[in-house]
Amino acid sequence: MAGVTQAPRTIAAAVTFDLARQSLRELNQYLHHGLGATKKVLVLNPDGAHNIAAGMNAEVEIEIDGHAGYYAAGMNQRASVLIRGNAGPGVAEGMTSGVVHVKGFASVSAGAAAHGGLLVIEGDASLRCGISMKGIDIVVGGSVGDFSAFMAQAGRLVVCGDAGDALGDSLYEAVIYIRGQVKSLGADAHEEPMTGTDHDAVKNLLAKAGLKHDPREFRRVASKRELYHWNADANQEY
Amino acid sequence: MCGIVGLLLKKPELRERLGELAMPMLIGMTERGPDSAGLAVFTGELAGMQRKYSFCAPAWEYDWAGFESSFIAKFGGQVTIIIKGNHAVLTCSAPAPKVRSWAKQAFPQLHVLAAGRLMDIYKDVGSPADVAGRYEFEKLAGSHLVAHTRMATESAVTPDRAHPFTAGEDFCLVHNGSLSNPYQIRRRLEPLGIGFDTDNDTEAACRYFEWRMREGDDLETAIHKGFEELDGFYTFLMGTADQLALVRDAFACKPAVVAETDDYVAISSEFRSLSKLPDIKNATIFEPAPEEIYLWRV
Numbered sequence: 001m002a003g004v005t006q007a008p009r010t011i012a013a014a015v016t017f018d019l020a021r022q023s024l025r026e027l028n029q030y031l032h033h034g035l036g037a038t039k040k041v042l043v044l045n046p047d048g049a050h051n052i053a054a055g056m057n058a059e060v061e062i063e064i065d066g067h068a069g070y071y072a073a074g075m076n077q078r079a080s081v082l083i084r085g086n087a088g089p090g091v092a093e094g095m096t097s098g099v100v101h102v103k104g105f106a107s108v109s110a111g112a113a114a115h116g117g118l119l120v121i122e123g124d125a126s127l128r129c130g131i132s133m134k135g136i137d138i139v140v141g142g143s144v145g146d147f148s149a150f151m152a153q154a155g156r157l158v159v160c161g162d163a164g165d166a167l168g169d170s171l172y173e174a175v176i177y178i179r180g181q182v183k184s185l186g187a188d189a190h191e192e193p194m195t196g197t198d199h200d201a202v203k204n205l206l207a208k209a210g211l212k213h214d215p216r217e218f219r220r221v222a223s224k225r226e227l228y229h230w231n232a233d234a235n236q237e238y
Numbered sequence: 239m240c241g242i243v244g245l246l247l248k249k250p251e252l253r254e255r256l257g258e259l260a261m262p263m264l265i266g267m268t269e270r271g272p273d274s275a276g277l278a279v280f281t282g283e284l285a286g287m288q289r290k291y292s293f294c295a296p297a298w299e300y301d302w303a304g305f306e307s308s309f310i311a312k313f314g315g316q317v318t319i320i321i322k323g324n325h326a327v328l329t330c331s332a333p334a335p336k337v338r339s340w341a342k343q344a345f346p347q348l349h350v351l352a353a354g355r356l357m358d359i360y361k362d363v364g365s366p367a368d369v370a371g372r373y374e375f376e377k378l379a380g381s382h383l384v385a386h387t388r389m390a391t392e393s394a395v396t397p398d399r400a401h402p403f404t405a406g407e408d409f410c411l412v413h414n415g416s417l418s419n420p421y422q423i424r425r426r427l428e429p430l431g432i433g434f435d436t437d438n439d440t441e442a443a444c445r446y447f448e449w450r451m452r453e454g455d456d457l458e459t460a461i462h463k464g465f466e467e468l469d470g471f472y473t474f475l476m477g478t479a480d481q482l483a484l485v486r487d488a489f490a491c492k493p494a495v496v497a498e499t500d501d502y503v504a505i506s507s508e509f510r511s512l513s514k515l516p517d518i519k520n521a522t523i524f525e526p527a528p529e530e531i532y533l534w535r536v
Contacts, residue, residue, distance in 0.1 A: 069510050146490075
């Protein structure tokens with residue numbers, strides 16, 4: 001357990017870190033270098049600390065018992081991270097694989113620029129959810145704020161509630177499934193008919209997220225692909 | 239980056255503990271603002287024509303006795319002065335415009351930090367813990383407070399450029415973010431006779447809102463007009479005699495989180511500075527939406 005200055009407590013197969021008594025650095029050093037055969041890590045009193053379980057690359061379950069601050073589970077690979085509270089800005093940003101599950105709400109830029117894995121937010125997500133996403137699947141149980149899926153390149157964003165302004169602005173090939181109202185669509189985003197494949201995709205993602213909705217209640221938002229080519233006649237109006 | 243902190247107590251019996259409860263909130267925002275800190279506290283209201291003025295001197299040791307006697311020679315009447323190093327709160331019955339212009343002329347090295355019937359201000363350079371210790375924030379009592387930890391981006395690190403900024407009477411504002419048109423605001427206000435103490439962008443916002451309220455707008459209307467006039471990134475937290483107001487710009491670029499219980503409304507840039515509050519585990523916690531105005535009354 002390189003870098004661990006205080007031996008972590010072990011409770012019923014889970015290694016426990018209490019951030020009220022132990023430093024964040026101790027926790028993250030253990031997660032990066034000291035896991036060994038550990039399959040579950042419990043984090044107590046996170047109290048909004050930044051970077052909890054950032055940069056993981058191991059098949060381990062991490063349970064955060066409270067609210068997390070900025071960049072929780074950022075750049076996650078393979079780990080399964082459960083946040084039993086709210087998440088600060090940039091939760092699961094840059095994730096490539098694994099699962100990050102937020103029981104409460106998520107602040108801005110949830111799942112930003114992430115390449116893969118699954119991000120589940122049971123509550124609302126703030127502005128810019130899934131901004132520049134590159135392959136991640138995001139399922140939001142509540143609503144998302146303005147500019148969600150801005151310039152989203154690949155992956156799927158499922159929103160069970162409503163969306164704010166400019167949903168899917170400048171979308172590339174990511175697809176949005178929305179159940180509630182959309183305040184406004186962004187440039188180059190439009191609604192398309194749902195196909196059987198879309199219904200299956202939503203059903204599958206909702207099941208993975210543990211959320212119960214009828215896939216037929218969702219609409220598909222995707223790119224019109226008009227911004228893929230420069231149009232000199234558009235006079236900057238899109 | 240900066241940290242904003244606000245606390246409003248719903249139960250009068252808690253008011254003695256206002257400073258004590260807010261201390262971990264302020265210290266918790268040290269990483270967001272390590273270079274300066276400040277706090278405006280709203281205490282019991284002075285009677286009748288009485289006013290209090292918060293002054294800041296350029297050095298910790300200052301001849302406040304000399305200042306007090308000059309003040310009495312000029313304005314007469316009953317005067318009390320409470321001194322905390324380079325800060326002094328002077329209570330008297332002289333009106334604010336007269337005190338401000340006299341102080342500017344007779345004691346140009348002093349800053350008039352605040353004027354009003356309820357509000358005291360302490361702000362200085364240094365880490366939040368140092369500043370809080372210097373002015374004994376822990377012992378402050380009152381109904382509500384507004385505080386700030388500063389990481390300077392828009393103007394120099396000096397005591398007068400620390401937040402909260404004030405204008406008029408019993409009005410203060412703290413800011414996380416940066417305005418892109420403070421000089422435009424300034425050029426509008428200066429011809430109306432509104433003077434500026436610093437080159438700080440936040441001061442422009444503070445004077446803008448106070449000017450709107452003096453023109454007859456209530457705080458909410460003033461903030462609505464601010465959405466049109468103030469350009470840039472901001473989370474603003476404002477304090478008046480009986481209200482706290484919180485607002486974020488349309489892009490919500492700067493964070494804010496609110497925790498509410500039966501005892502208090504607590505506002506901070508981040509949850510980590512709220513985590514030590516009593517009963518926080520059962521508080522209602524939310525992030526304020528962009529361009530929504532949140533008002534809490536004492």
